[in-house]
Amino acid sequence: MIKTNKILLLLITFVYSTICWSAEYYADPINGNNENDGISLSTPWLTLHHAVNQLQVGDTLHLRAGTFYESELVINTAGNAQNWITIKAWQNEAVFVDGRINRLSQPDSGAWELVDASKNIYRTTTSYDVDQVHGYLDANNGHWRLVTYENYATFSTPNELYDAEPPYYYVGPGLFYNTAEQKIYIRLQHSIYQASMELNLPQSIDPNDNGLILFDDEQVFLFESDAAYIKFENINIQYQNSAVEIKTGAHHLQFSNAKMIGGRYFMLIRDNAHDIVIDNIDFPGYIPPWIARSDVKRPRSGRPAHLMQGNAIQISDGAYNIEVANCAFDHHFDAINATKNPRHLYIHNNDFHIIRDDVLQLGSAAWQVELAHNTLTEVTAGFSWNGSGSPPANERGTIFVHHNIIDASAFSLYGRIDPNDELDDKYDGPNGDGMATGRAVGMHSKSDITGGAPWKIYHNTIVVSKDVDNRGTGVSYYADAFDPLTPHEVYNNIFIQKWDDFIMREARTHDQSQIFDGNLYFRSANSNNEEIFYRYYDQIDGTYQHYQNLPDFVGSPQWQATQIYYPPGWDTNSIEADPELNQYYQPTINSAAASGAIDLSSKNWPGLEGETFRGALAPSVNDTIFMNSFE
Numbered sequence: 333m334i335k336t337n338k339i340l341l342l343l344i345t346f347v348y349s350t351i352c353w354s355a356e357y358y359a360d361p362i363n364g365n366n367e368n369d370g371i372s373l374s375t376p377w378l379t380l381h382h383a384v385n386q387l388q389v390g391d392t393l394h395l396r397a398g399t400f401y402e403s404e405l406v407i408n409t410a411g412n413a414q415n416w417i418t419i420k421a422w423q424n425e426a427v428f429v430d431g432r433i434n435r436l437s438q439p440d441s442g443a444w445e446l447v448d449a450s451k452n453i454y455r456t457t458t459s460y461d462v463d464q465v466h467g468y469l470d471a472n473n474g475h476w477r478l479v480t481y482e483n484y485a486t487f488s489t490p491n492e493l494y495d496a497e498p499p500y501y502y503v504g505p506g507l508f509y510n511t512a513e514q515k516i517y518i519r520l521q522h523s524i525y526q527a528s529m530e531l532n533l534p535q536s537i538d539p540n541d542n543g544l545i546l547f548d549d550e551q552v553f554l555f556e557s558d559a560a561y562i563k564f565e566n567i568n569i570q571y572q573n574s575a576v577e578i579k580t581g582a583h584h585l586q587f588s589n590a591k592m593i594g595g596r597y598f599m600l601i602r603d604n605a606h607d608i609v610i611d612n613i614d615f616p617g618y619i620p621p622w623i624a625r626s627d628v629k630r631p632r633s634g635r636p637a638h639l640m641q642g643n644a645i646q647i648s649d650g651a652y653n654i655e656v657a658n659c660a661f662d663h664h665f666d667a668i669n670a671t672k673n674p675r676h677l678y679i680h681n682n683d684f685h686i687i688r689d690d691v692l693q694l695g696s697a698a699w700q701v702e703l704a705h706n707t708l709t710e711v712t713a714g715f716s717w718n719g720s721g722s723p724p725a726n727e728r729g730t731i732f733v734h735h736n737i738i739d740a741s742a743f744s745l746y747g748r749i750d751p752n753d754e755l756d757d758k759y760d761g762p763n764g765d766g767m768a769t770g771r772a773v774g775m776h777s778k779s780d781i782t783g784g785a786p787w788k789i790y791h792n793t794i795v796v797s798k799d800v801d802n803r804g805t806g807v808s809y810y811a812d813a814f815d816p817l818t819p820h821e822v823y824n825n826i827f828i829q830k831w832d833d834f835i836m837r838e839a840r841t842h843d844q845s846q847i848f849d850g851n852l853y854f855r856s857a858n859s860n861n862e863e864i865f866y867r868y869y870d871q872i873d874g875t876y877q878h879y880q881n882l883p884d885f886v887g888s889p890q891w892q893a894t895q896i897y898y899p900p901g902w903d904t905n906s907i908e909a910d911p912e913l914n915q916y917y918q919p920t921i922n923s924a925a926a927s928g929a930i931d932l933s934s935k936n937w938p939g940l941e942g943e944t945f946r947g948a949l950a951p952s953v954n955d956t957i958f959m960n961s962f963e
Contacts, residue, residue: 354390354415358422359383361398373422380405380429390415394422395567403431403552403572411561413584421566431552431572433460436544437470444518444539451488452521454539459514464549465507466573466595466639468618470542473534476620478518478544479506480595480639487517492524494750496631501748503627503636504620505534507546516546525622525745547571549595557581566590574600583607591616596642603649603672610656615644617664619688624745624766625712626759628665628688641689643669652676659683666690671718673697675727680704687711688744690774695720696785696811699727704939705735705948710742712770713806714794717787719780722813729818731787734939735948737917741797741830743767758800762831771799771806784815786846788937790823791929793917793947798831803838804866805829810838814845816897824850824929826911826919826947832857834866841890842871844897850930851906852946853882864908882908905930911947918952919945926951 357370357377364378370386373396377383380400383393389411411417421427435458436443444454467478481487485499487508495501504523509516520537534542551574555562559582566589569575573595578585580602591614592598598615601608619640627637635641643666647654651670655678661667662685670677672695684691684706690713694701697720708714715733723730746768747759761768772794789807796805805827809820829835835853839846853864863878870877870890879885886903894902909924919925925946932940945951 354392355388357383357386357391357393358396359393359400360396361400362396364396384409384419387417387419389417392418392420394420395425395427396422397425397427399428399430401430401432401434403548404550404554405429405552406554406556407559407562408556409562410558413561416561416563416584418563418565419567420563424566426568427566428568428570429552430570431550432545432547432570436546438543439541441540447517448488451490451519452537453488453517453519455510455518456516460516461514462509462548464573465509465516465546466549467507467544467546468593469505469534470545473542474531474620475545475616475618476505476533477618477640479503479623479637481506481508481636482638483634484508484510484517486634486636487519494626494630494748494755495752496754498634500631500634500636503624503748504622505537518544523622524749525624529622531620531622545571547573547595549573551575551577551600553577555579555582555585560584562586564588564590568592570594574598576600578602578605578608580604585609586611588612590614592644596639597646598642598644600646601648601651601654603651605651607653608651608655610645610654610659612658614660615664615667616660616662617644619663619665621745623688624748625688626747626750626755630755630759640665643667645669647674647677648672650674654678655680657681660685661691662686664688666693668692670698671695672720673699673723674701675699677701678704680706682706684708685710686744687713689713689770690716692716693718693776694731696781697721697723698731699723700730702732702938703734703736704732706737708736708738708740710744711738711740712744713774714738714740714772716774716776717778717781717785717811719775719777719811722781722783722785725783725815728784728815729786729788731785732938733787733789734791734937736792737948738772738792739795739917740770740772740799741795743769743797746800761800762798768800769797771801771803772796773806774801774803775806775811778811781811781813783813784818785811785813786815786818786820788821788935789825790821790932790937791825791939791943791946791948793826793828793911793913793949795828795830795917796835797829798833804834804836808836808839809846810840814843816844819844820846822846822848822851823932824943824946826852826913826925827854828911828913829855829864830857832859833862835864836868837866838869838876839865840869840871841894841902842869847894847898848902849898849900849905850928850946851903852911852925852928853906853908854910856910882906914952916949916952917947918949919947921951921953923951
């Protein structure tokens with residue numbers, strides 16, 4: 333009898349812990365009241381600060397249409413694997429959680445006072461106790477990001493040309509926060525590059541005439557370490573330095589079907605946070621086109637737009653089991669950073685458009701990463717290694733990059749006018765006008781790659797122009813450290829070079845660090861004087877060899893040596909031909925890219941479905957060609 337009672341007690345305990353003892357709650361930013369019980373549509377709570385603290389295992393909080401002007405919302409509760417906590421928009425109504433300084437969001441003749449008429453500098457009439465100030469112009473003025481200047485001298489200087497010495501140079505409309513006064517300073521004077529681009533925004537440079545979106549250096553939502561099993565659905569989160577920050581150890585969090593806008597880091601995921609899903613989130617960055625890359629990067633001691641060097645998603649250190657899917661990233665400096673040792677990272681079916689630096693910086697110590705079916709257009713750099721060591725030996729070769737479209741051929745403002753020739757020459761761009769492009773695959777801090785860090789790059793369509801760092805497409809593995817048992821492998825891709833420039837540079841052919849085969853190479857420039865393969869290292873005699881075209885390489889003594897460890901020989905099944913891409917980057921049905929891919933099925937890599945075409949997309953009958961001539 334005692335034994336039976338113990339079993340019954342254990343059963344009751346199990347049932348109690350797994351059955352969803354859930355409640356439904358409601359919050360309304362217009363008609364709510366925190367004195368209500370929150371349990372019906374007619375008795376909703378008013379604020380999220382009140383509402384989120386009431387939630388327990390299995391509960392659902394429905395948010396009514398409108399804007400909750402709140403921030404620093406701390407979540408330290410947890411559901412469980414059977415009973416998640418859900419916060420969602422009621423019947424898909426438009427819900428915003430907004431951390432802006434509300435008084436400054438509408439034109440207000442009393443909000444700002446003029447303090448320097450010669451430079452059009454204004455200051456708030458009210459003090460604001462904040463850590464730092466970030467901001468945007470309003471939607472009527474393009475919603476462009478304001479520069480957060482870190483010192484007053486740079487903010488107020490009349491000089492707009494590059495200068496490596498203090499006070500440096502003004503780069504366009506922006507903010508400065510005076511910590512002693514606790515006042516916000518603003519200068520909306522149009523820059524010389526705005527004038528050249530006919531983007532003189534805002535229309536009035538008097539801040540009293542404008543709605544301005546300004547906010548602090550904190551978070552809208554902060555998920556503490558014990559937060560777990562929580563879903564956010566259809567909740568737009570905006571206007572703090574981070575829309576969402578997830579602390580170390582928080583886990584099983586899902587965000588879907590919404591928009592996030594932040595300051596430097598829109599979503600910040602700390603070390604060892606895990607099991608995070610980010611699905612169908614729009615991340616508009618609004619980095620203005622009049623900001624040059626040199627404004628963010630140079631000089632190192634006084635970069636005027638330094639704080640624009642952020643990203644939509646920052647994945648810190650060893651965060652793991654993270655999926656980013658079906659999202660849109662537009663007008664960012666960087667899109668995603670995961671620069672240390674993340675693992676089990678799956679980034680797929682996303683759209684990246686106008687990214688001024690790297691779409692993804694991935695730590696060389698990362699492992700079990702899949703980058704698949706993404707579209708990257710008008711990006712300065714696509715996916716890049718960031719030197720952070722090496723993955724465990726048994727996890728090398730588990731970075732899979734497949735079925736992506738990467739177009740890094742569009743020019744953007746790279747270098748500011750440099751009258752004293754203090755910037756590196758690359759900032760002038762190939763035409764000397766400061767406009768430049770990058771490459772599809774990059775590498776940062778290669779000396780910090782301490783062991784093999786190979787990628788598997790297959791079935792991608794890659795378009796480049798004149799890379800300022802002279803790496804062509806960048807897909808060659810040129811780190812010194814490698815693992816001959818696990819080579820870097822590049823198969824069945826389409827590579828298009830739109831400039832008279834090389835496609836591959838500094839591939840090593842004799843040390844088993846890498847293999848190329850089944851690719852299509854095409855240069856669409858009107859003249860092709862540059863070698864297609866440049867500085868291929870010949871380990872036998874210690875020299876670099878150049879090859880004008882694919883036939884020059886295939887059959888050469890250097891090529892023959894690759895047969896020792898790759899019996900067909902490098903690029904035996906590759907071709908040099910026009911892929912005849914249409915406007916969607918699909919090859920036409922009768923093009924050279926429509927067939928000829930080598931069979932990779934024996935490799936058991938993810939995402940392979942027996943493709944016989946080369947590149948990311950299956951052929952199309954639409955024969956509207958767009959890539960067959962130099963642009």
